[in-house]
Amino acid sequence: MIEYGLQFSKQVLRQSIQKGDWVVDCTAGNGHDTVFLAECVGDQGRVLSFDIQKKALDSTFSQLKERNLEQRVKLIESSHAYLTEYTNKELAAIMFNLGYLPGGNHKVVTKLESTLPAVDGGLGLLKKGGVMSMMLYPGHYGGKSESETLIRYAKMLPSKYYTSLHYHFLNKNSNSPQLLLIQKK
Template sequence: MLENALQYSHTLLKEVVHADDIVIDATMGNGHDTKFLAELVGLNGTVYSFDIQKLALMNTTELLNQNNLTDRVKLIQDSHANIDHYVTETITGAIFNLGYLPGGDKTEITHASSTLTAIESCLELLKSNGRVILVCYYGHPGGKDELAQVQQFTSNLDQHQYQVLEYQFTNQIHHPPILIAIEKR
């Protein structure tokens, strides 16, 4: 069975993220990707997890506490555009879920300007064979514009430095998410 965008994002990260790695969840949301990454990096790895909304930090903190994973995660209430203020180490991977916080305020959305800045920061920190994964939810006001700008940016990355994959279901209604995976050569 073909995996949906979220499932495939985890498959792609599992292939490259290992114990002791440093990774980024650029849009922590309710903490599911943060938890997933924390399990992958093990006791000595680090997950930097970003969100601007206090609700996201509260939900993620609760999920991490329930799973005894708080010791390997740094929760940061700030825009992902400011990744470079917090992360200086080489990273193995990063994940973005673009759109809005499920169960939160649907008017609080990610925007192309901050997202592109964050992607650039992640690519600068990314080690060879590392991956930046973008799961693009675009069925909300502003979502199609952000998706278009992200697609334009990623399609223009130098093919000698990066491989870019776009994964989507083309026969589904209701704007199924599109996954974009960037792998550094």
């Protein structure tokens, strides 16, 4: 089921990203989203990819190197909460794939206290038409609170400036992965 949310997210982002754009992967994980973004921005574009785990950044670098995309990406071993300290560029897209590193320590998870500042700061950097994508995982420890708070946050954004979409399956349990998209008008 997660694949549907990620596929939909990538379709929306692909329409928003042009060659030469700057984008951010706030949760590098195993590198799949960073690779996707690097392919979208082309040789003149730039991807900033954050993760607090060196293992995640090493995996991401391997994925990029395999595809000869490493020159398009700056890997940052830091919390996404510090996004605005690393760039003030207008961004076409920002991706979050919240939760834990697949194949990693399930006790190391994204936390609302770092995710919310990243979301808030990231929205300030999005260019008009730019999209923020967040895969939410309410099933992991702390994930339900993180997901619910981010959904409430998106609902409260002024519709004059943002459009937000909550993509989830109605006939699955509430712990199923969900997608939250925010576009700047």
